[in-house]
Amino acid sequence: MRKVYADNGSTSFPKAPGVSEAIKNFLDSTGCNLGRSSHADSYDVAMEILATRELLADMFGAQSPGEVIFTPSVTYSLNMLLGGLLGSGDHAITTSMEHNAVMRPLHALSKMGASYDIAPCAKDGSLNADDIIPLIRKETKAVIMTHASNVCGTIMPVRAVAEICKKHGIKLIVDAAQTAGVLEIGMDTADAIAFAGHKGLLGAQGLGGFVIKKEFAEQLTPLITGGTGSLSHQLEQPNFLPDKFESGTINIPAIMGLKSALEYIARTGIQEIHDKQMRLALALTSRLRGMDGVAIIGKQGAEGRTAVVSVDFTGRDNARIAHRLESGYGVITRRELHCAPTAHQTLGTYPGGTVRFSLGHFNTADEVDYIARSICEILKSGEPYGF
Numbered sequence: 001m002r003k004v005y006a007d008n009g010s011t012s013f014p015k016a017p018g019v020s021e022a023i024k025n026f027l028d029s030t031g032c033n034l035g036r037s038s039h040a041d042s043y044d045v046a047m048e049i050l051a052t053r054e055l056l057a058d059m060f061g062a063q064s065p066g067e068v069i070f071t072p073s074v075t076y077s078l079n080m081l082l083g084g085l086l087g088s089g090d091h092a093i094t095t096s097m098e099h100n101a102v103m104r105p106l107h108a109l110s111k112m113g114a115s116y117d118i119a120p121c122a123k124d125g126s127l128n129a130d131d132i133i134p135l136i137r138k139e140t141k142a143v144i145m146t147h148a149s150n151v152c153g154t155i156m157p158v159r160a161v162a163e164i165c166k167k168h169g170i171k172l173i174v175d176a177a178q179t180a181g182v183l184e185i186g187m188d189t190a191d192a193i194a195f196a197g198h199k200g201l202l203g204a205q206g207l208g209g210f211v212i213k214k215e216f217a218e219q220l221t222p223l224i225t226g227g228t229g230s231l232s233h234q235l236e237q238p239n240f241l242p243d244k245f246e247s248g249t250i251n252i253p254a255i256m257g258l259k260s261a262l263e264y265i266a267r268t269g270i271q272e273i274h275d276k277q278m279r280l281a282l283a284l285t286s287r288l289r290g291m292d293g294v295a296i297i298g299k300q301g302a303e304g305r306t307a308v309v310s311v312d313f314t315g316r317d318n319a320r321i322a323h324r325l326e327s328g329y330g331v332i333t334r335r336e337l338h339c340a341p342t343a344h345q346t347l348g349t350y351p352g353g354t355v356r357f358s359l360g361h362f363n364t365a366d367e368v369d370y371i372a373r374s375i376c377e378i379l380k381s382g383e384p385y386g387f
Contacts, residue, residue, distance in 0.1 A: 001329070001330045002329070002330045002370070003330040003332070004329075004330060004331045004332065004363075004367045004370055004371060005332050005360075005363075006331060006332060006333050006357040006358060006359060006363065006367075006371060007332050007333055007334050007356075007358055008199065008200075008307075008358045008359060008360030008363075009150050009178060009199070009308050009334060009338075009356060009358030010199075010334055010358070011198045011199060011205060012198060012199055012200065012201075012202050012360050012361070012362075013360070013362075014362055015202050015203065015204065015257070015261065016202035016203070016260060016261035016264040016265070017260070017264055018260035018261075018263070018264065019202065019203060019204060019257040019258075019260050019261050020257065021260070022256045022257045022259065022260040023204060023253045023254070023256055023257040025256070026045075026252065026253050026256040027253055030044070030045060032045055033045075033249060033252070034046055034049060034229065034249075034250065034252060045252060048255075048256060048259060049250075049252070049255055050065060051259060052255050052256075052258055052259040052262065053065035053066070053068040053242075055259065055262040055263065055266065056068045056195075056209070056211065056262065057211070058266075059180075059181075059262070059265075059266075059270075060180075060185070060186050060187055060193055060195075060211045061186030061187045061188055062187050062211045063187070063213070063214065064214075064241075066240070066241040066242055067187075067211055067212055067213065067214060067217070067241055067242075068209060068211050068242065069209050069210050069211070069212065069241070069242045069245045069246060070207065070208075070209045070242070070246060070250045070251070070255060071207075071208050071209050071210065071245075072206060072207070072208065072251065073196065073206070073207070073208040074101060074175065074176075074177045074194050074195060074196040074208040074209075075101040075208070076208060077194035077195070077208050077209055077210040078101050078102055078105060078144075078173075078175060078194050079105050079223065080210070080220075080222070080223050080224075080245060081144075081173050081192050081194065081210060081212075081220070082102075082105045082106065082109060082142075082144060082173070083105060083109065083223045084220035084221045084222060084223055085141055085142060085171070085219065085220055086109050086114040086141060086142075087112075087113070087114065088112060088113025088114060089113060089114070089139060090114045090115075090139055090141045091114070091115050091116065091117070091137050091139040091140045091141065092106060092114070092115075092116045092117075092140065092141060092142050092143070092144055093116065093117050093118075093119060093132055093135045093136065093140060093142075093143045093144070094106060094116055094117075094118055094119070094143070094144050094145060095118065095119045095120075095121055095127055095145050095146070095156065096118050096119065096120050096121045096342050096343065096345070096346040097121045097125050097127070097146060097149045097151070097154065097156070097340070097342070097343045097346055098144075098145065098146055098175070098340065098342060098343065099146065099150055099175065099177070099338075099339055099340045099343075100339045100340060100341070101175065101177070101339070102144055102145075102146070102175055103342060106144070115139075117135040118342070119131045119132050119135060120346070121154075121346050122346075123346065123347060123348055124152075124154060124298050124299050124300075124347075125149045125151070125152045125153075125154030125298045125299070125343070125346065125347060126154055126156075126157075126299070126304065127145075127156050127157055127161075128157075129157045129160035129161045129163075129164060130164075132161055132164050133164060136164075136168050136170065140168070140170050141170060141171060142165075142170055142171040142172065142173055142191075143161055143164075143165055143170060143171070143172050143173070144173040144174075144175070145158065145161065145172075145173075145174060145175065146174075146175045146177070146178070147174050147175065147176045147178065147179040147183065147185055148178045148179045148183065148305075148306045148308075149178070149298070149308070149340070149343055150177065150178050150308065150338055150339075150340060150343075151297070151298070151308070151310055151338050151340050151343045151344060151347065151349075151354065151356065152297045152298025152299070152305075152308060152310045152343075152347060152354075153178075153281075153298055153299070153305040153306040153307065153308030153309070153310070153358075154298050154299050154304060154305055155179075155183070155304050155305060155306065158172070158174055158185065158189055158190065159189055162189045162190065165191075171191040171192070171216060172189070172190045172191050172192075173190065173191065173192045173193075173194070174189070174190040174192070174193045174194070175194050176193050176194060176195050177194070177195065177196045177199060178199065178200070178306060178308070179200060179306065180193075180195035180196065180199070180200050180201050181199070181200030181201040181202060181261075181265050181270065181273065182200040182270065182273055182274050182277065182306060182307075183270070183274060183306070184270055184271075187211060187213060191212070191213050191216040192210050192211065192212040192213070192216055193210060193211045193212075194208070194209070194210045195208060195209055195210065195211070196208045197209065197254060197258050197261075200273075201258060201261055201262065201265070202261040202264065202265065202361070203254060203257050203258035203261040203262075204253075204254045204257045204258070205254075206251050206254050207251045207254035207255060207258060212241075214241065217241055217244065217245075218239075220244075220245075222237055222244055222245050222247070224245075224247045224248070225237040225247055226247035226248055227247060227248060228243040228246060228247055229243075230243050231243075268361075273361050274306075276361060277306070277307035277359055277360065277361060277363075278302060278306075278307055279365075280307060280359045280363050280364075280365065280368050281305075281306075281307035281308070281309055281359050282302055283365060283368045283369075284309050284357060284359070284368045284371060284372060285300070285309055287368075287369075287372035288309070288311060288372065288375070291375065291376060291379060292379070293313060293314050293315055293316065293379060294311055294312075294313060294314070294375070294379070295311065295312040295313075295314050296309065296310070296311060297310040297311065297312055297347050297349055297354050298310060298347065307358065307359040307360070308356060308357075308358045308359075309356070309357040309358070309359070310347075310349075310354040310355070310356045310357075311354055311355045311356075311357065312349055312352075312354050312355075313355065313379075316379075318335055318336070318352055318353060318354060318355050319335050319336060319353075321355060321375075321378060322334075322335035322355045323335075324378050325355075325371075325374055325375070325378065328374075328378070329370075329374040329377075329378075331370070331371055331374055333355050333356060333357055334355075334356045334358065335353060335354070335355050335356070336352070336353035336354075337350070337351070337353045338353065338354075338356060357371065
């Protein structure tokens with residue numbers, strides 16, 4: 001049976017050319033650690049990791065590669081940023097379109113004396129930046145928000161929010177899990193940007209990170225302390241970047257793979273990647289609009305969205321249709337709540353959720369046609385009824 005992967009919002013597949021080879025080459029030929037050895041191979045690895053930081057610093061417009069911090073995932077990054085900033089009595093603002101990688105840390109911090117407010121978004125997932133303003137208090141430390149929704153692809157007005165934050169002297173933390181490598185975003189907009197290495201950056205799982213302005217990093221308390229390979233004679237955690245936030249062994253094999261992915265993205269161009277994905281997304285939405293019982297969730301046109309196409313099969317069981325797409329046609333999607341229940345409440349799709357088709361750089365027009373034809377056949381058969 002044919003296999004069509006349409007779950008790039010979860011993780012990209014296939015990975016960029018050269019990623020698996022770079023990982024294998026490191027494990028087979030080098031395999032040493034960073035900062036824990038003093039031999040030639042270790043120095044070579046250090047230079048490769050520095051080169052990866054430099055590629056990310058260029059992508060996000062960081063002042064130096066030291067402002068690029070590697071973590072096990074974007075979720076770890078968001079926890080480190082929020083938990084390192086917010087203490088008892090502090091306040092933060094977020095939006096109703098956030099992933100649980102933002103909402104759960106904020107909820108946990110609220111049990112320890114911090115507080116937060118949620119700016120309501122419209123039914124298409126969009127945010128009026130001015131709705132942030134009434135929520136600002138004297139205790140407000142930061143606004144934390146997604147760059148684009150993982151549920152419906154709606155892009156958030158981060159630049160407008162950044163202007164508000166600057167005016168009121170508060171920090172802006174951006175969750176770029178869905179947009180890094182697909183949409184331009186830089187440190188001219190945010191004080192910190194959290195990224196996933198395995199989504200739009202086309203690398204392997206188990207690696208994320210954040211880019212942070214040095215002056216903001218100075219305000220954060222590291223949540224994890226320990227061995228860094230630097231200042232080993234001291235019990236105090238190093239206070240310089242990136243060591244302040246990189247205790248323990250980082251995922252060197254995944255970083256080697258990410259370097260290859262970043263080089264591929266640089267050769268191809270972020271704009272070209274975005275344009276191709278949007279052509280595919282618009283081709284799919286144009287086919288789906290002609291089908292009875294199919295509601296496209298979020299923005300309907302090309303503007304202000306990513307290549308995430310979220311569908312509610314009205315009157316039918318979304319989970320059953322997603323299962324039938326995979327079992328009968330080999331179309332791999334993501335169903336139900338996508339770890340973002342507040343977003344689905346905003347969009348009016350809670351608790352049933354949606355079927356999400358998240359198209360990536362390596363999908364093709366033929367695959368989009370196949371997805372549309374598969375959905376059409378399922379709906380005509382009436383199979384999802386009576387389950």
